[in-house]
Amino acid sequence: MREKLRVAAYAVCVRDGQILLARSPDDDGIPEWVLPGGGMEHGEDPYDTVRRELMEETGYRIEVTGLLGIDSYRRHFAAEGPLRLPTDHHSVRIVYTGEITGGELRNEIGGSTDMAAWQDLDAVPALRHVPLVDVALRLWRERPAAGRFAEELS
Template identity: 65%
Template sequence: MRRNTRVAAYAVCVRDGQVLLARWLKADGTPEWTLPGGGMEHGEDPYDTVHREVREETGHDVEITALLGVDSVRLRSPRRFGRHVDHHAVRLVYEARVTGGELRFETGGSTDMAAWHDLDAVAALTRVGLVDAGLGLWRDRPPAGRLALPR
């Protein structure tokens, strides 16, 4: 079984009771909302990753105000030709405040839309688990930077 680890950094941007989310399409074409952010490039600091990814996916510039914590998840999934992948995602989650730029959609990237959503409407969205984990870190601010979520 092929194994891979991906380290990524994401931003939780909340203002006026709304959270900024980006939408990406799963391999089967199903859209899901996620936190803006993504994979670190080799040699890139995660702090810089958040700035770059938020700008690419939403058009906004941000100021990072806190490191909320780390979300780690392991997924085993089937791939083509009967192969399987054991994927370990390590996701650094930052709190960020929008300081500039204008909301726009990414073109030619991993997302196709960005939008502000009311916090109380997030539960009704088709979303990845990272959204709930990030909002949980933002809301609860656990001292160790880790939520006690069942996986």
């Protein structure tokens, strides 16, 4: 089995009761809402990653205002096609808070997302979204001192 590690950085940007989200197609091409952010490039600092990714996906510049936590997620993928191996995929996701400091909201062109928008916090549960959005909002609301939830520390 092939092992793959992906480290990514994301930002929770909340203002006036709304959260900034981006929209990305899932594996079946169906749009779902995601946190702005994404994968680190080799040699890149996660702080720089989240600022770059947020600018690419939303058009905004941000100031990183805090570290909410780190989420670790593993998933196994079956072999696909004649040359693919089964994969043990491990994602390490660094979640920051951010404040908009400039730029203008716009949609990404030719990237992994097709739309960016402010969504009411109360509306998020009804949106089609990735689980990381729920994890990040819980981190934002609860601010666990260890950057992880108590049930994950045992």
